[in-house]
Amino acid sequence: MVVRTHKPQLSDPFFIALQPPVNETPAERQQRVELEQEQRRVSDQIDDGLAKERADKKKRSKREVKVLLLGQSESGKSTVLKNFRLKYAPLQWKAELRSWRAVVQLNLIQNIVTILDVMQDRLALMDAEPASPILSSGPSSFTRGDGRMSIDSTVSELTIATSGRSANVIFTQKHRVLNLRLSPLREVGDDLRRRLGAADPEFTFANGDDGAMNGLSDAGPRKISREFGVRGWIGALGFPATARKSDEPMPVDEPTEILTTLRDDIVSLWEDPEVRELLRIKGVRVEDRPGFFLSDTARIATRTYVPSDNDVVRARLRTLGVQEWRITLEQTDHFGAEWIIYDVGGSRSMRHAWLPYFDAVNAIIFLAPISCFDERLAEDPSVNRLEDTLMLWKAIVSSPLLGKTSLIVFLNKCDLLKRKLQSGVQVNKYLISFGTRENEVGTVVKYLKDKFKDILRADASQPRTTYLYATSVTDTKATAATLAIVRDGIIREHLKHAEFV
Ligand SMILES: Nc1nc2c(ncn2[C@@H]2O[C@H](COP(=O)(O)OP(=O)(O)OP(=O)(O)O)[C@@H](O)[C@H]2O)c(=O)[nH]1
Numbered sequence: 229m230v231v232r233t234h235k236p237q238l239s240d241p242f243f244i245a246l247q248p249p250v251n252e253t254p255a256e257r258q259q260r261v262e263l264e265q266e267q268r269r270v271s272d273q274i275d276d277g278l279a280k281e282r283a284d285k286k287k288r289s290k291r292e293v294k295v296l297l298l299g300q301s302e303s304g305k306s307t308v309l310k311n312f313r314l315k316y317a318p319l320q321w322k323a324e325l326r327s328w329r330a331v332v333q334l335n336l337i338q339n340i341v342t343i344l345d346v347m348q349d350r351l352a353l354m355d356a357e358p359a360s361p362i363l364s365s366g367p368s369s370f371t372r373g374d375g376r377m378s379i380d381s382t383v384s385e386l387t388i389a390t391s392g393r394s395a396n397v398i399f400t401q402k403h404r405v406l407n408l409r410l411s412p413l414r415e416v417g418d419d420l421r422r423r424l425g426a427a428d429p430e431f432t433f434a435n436g437d438d439g440a441m442n443g444l445s446d447a448g449p450r451k452i453s454r455e456f457g458v459r460g461w462i463g464a465l466g467f468p469a470t471a472r473k474s475d476e477p478m479p480v481d482e483p484t485e486i487l488t489t490l491r492d493d494i495v496s497l498w499e500d501p502e503v504r505e506l507l508r509i510k511g512v513r514v515e516d517r518p519g520f521f522l523s524d525t526a527r528i529a530t531r532t533y534v535p536s537d538n539d540v541v542r543a544r545l546r547t548l549g550v551q552e553w554r555i556t557l558e559q560t561d562h563f564g565a566e567w568i569i570y571d572v573g574g575s576r577s578m579r580h581a582w583l584p585y586f587d588a589v590n591a592i593i594f595l596a597p598i599s600c601f602d603e604r605l606a607e608d609p610s611v612n613r614l615e616d617t618l619m620l621w622k623a624i625v626s627s628p629l630l631g632k633t634s635l636i637v638f639l640n641k642c643d644l645l646k647r648k649l650q651s652g653v654q655v656n657k658y659l660i661s662f663g664t665r666e667n668e669v670g671t672v673v674k675y676l677k678d679k680f681k682d683i684l685r686a687d688a689s690q691p692r693t694t695y696l697y698a699t700s701v702t703d704t705k706a707t708a709a710t711l712a713i714v715r716d717g718i719i720r721e722h723l724k725h726a727e728f729v
């Protein structure tokens with residue numbers, strides 16, 4: 229065997245630099261050797277520290293429970309995360325409540341702007357109608373004796389076709405005044421968005437609102453709008469800087485002042501029968517959309533408003549990218565106290581970012597919003613939302629990367645499903661295979677549970693058990709109970725696979 233010895237090159241500058249001085253005295257040599265020994269000791273200590281840190285990290289990482297929340301946009305992923313934090317890290321949660329005021333205010337303003345948009349279309353149409361020969365003397369000519377605007381029966385066929393049934397809705401001077409007084413809220417909304425940190429405009433969609441389509445039927449010309457989202461709540465809401473002690477008064481900023489001043493007008497707008505009728509005719513169900521707060525105006529539009537647990541759970545703030553949440557369970561100090569939850573943005577343009585997390589997690593909670601069987605994707609109105617969810621589920625169960633990952637499904641938004649079915653929407657109109665089954669929540673949930681199981685049987689990369697739960701994750705009490713079962717199940721599985729136990 230040839231053994232190579234590395235003789236230092238006398239010309240190597242590195243070798244030369246390491247040589248002791250040529251004329252070194254014995255005392256100097258002693259000092260140098262001691263110095264070198266000390267340096268080596270410090271260096272070894274640093275190496276030991278780093279090795280220990282690496283080992284600790286590895287051990288900690290094994291103890292950490294990692295969960296990935298998946299599902300299309302608006303399926304309820306961030307809402308599940310909020311429920312988890314509310315239940316298992318309540319002190320941290322309470323400290324952050326106040327930081328959510330701006331988001332709730334923005335949601336409320338968005339509700340109002342949605343109504344103003346619909347109302348303005350109708351007002352514009354009413355203003356256009358005097359163009360008809362009989363009404364040519366101007367808007368005042370179609371004011372009736374009772375002060376209400378009336379539409380002349382001779383308006384052109386074209387106008388009738390465009391206005392459709394909404395022609396029956398007659399707005400008065402009161403509505404014009406309300407529209408005028410509430411218009412500044414558009415700018416207040418823009419200010420709040422800027423303050424929360426404007427998101428990348430990832431996509432635009434023709435919906436006139438930032439919610440899902442919700443079956444807009446007679447909505448007239450559609451407006452292009454973008455939904456506001458943030459890359460991280462922590463940055464956007466200013467945690468922990470804005471997290472104050474609960475006894476400190478909330479600072480009264482401009483949006484709070486303006487909302488307080490306009491409180492009665494907002495209540496008038498929402499309670500107005502003509503406005504409600506127009507929304508009904510247009511198929512705009514503001515109350516079923518994410519971040520609906522109009523029923524709480526009297527409580528929210530005040531100088532002292534502090535968001536409640538339920539307000540924060542219901543507040544809508546779209547997620548962009550992937551957000552990592554490290555949560556230390558406050559009442560647990562044994563195994564399973566450290567959780568990492570990955571909350572992802574669910575719209576199509578963001579799904580490519582999910583993949584790197586697939587092999588790094590113990591469990592996936594898949595959110596399937598089952599009330600959306602009659603809705604279309606905001607980012608691609610040609611796709612039915614339920615179909616998109618089933619397609620996503622199929623992709624997840626067939627992924628070999630997820631072969632060992634626990635899969636949990638939340639058939640979510642059951643409360644909205646119930647309301648929708650009660651309002652007369654027929655499931656079999658959208659899901660032919662539902663057939664003549666009873667148009668009732670329990671039956672629909674069972675039917676969809678079976679659909680998820682069928683896909684699992686047919687497409688799973690390997691045989692596995694999946695747990696399915698019917699949920700309404702804005703109901704914090706019921707969700708806390710579901711999460712307790714889910715948490716125990718995930719920890720049990722995690723223990724089984726953790727080799728150090
Ligand atoms: N009524 C009702 N509303 C729900 C339910 N689950 C979620 N929501 C609301 O739906 C909206 C969207 O929920 P999010 O949790 O933000 O949805 P997401 O899946 O995180 O959406 P992206 O961040 O866009 O991917 C929020 O305003 C929630 O309050 C539910 O079960 N019932």
Ligand SMILES: [Mg+2]
Pocket residue numbers: 305306307545546547571572573
């Ligand atoms: Mg989200």
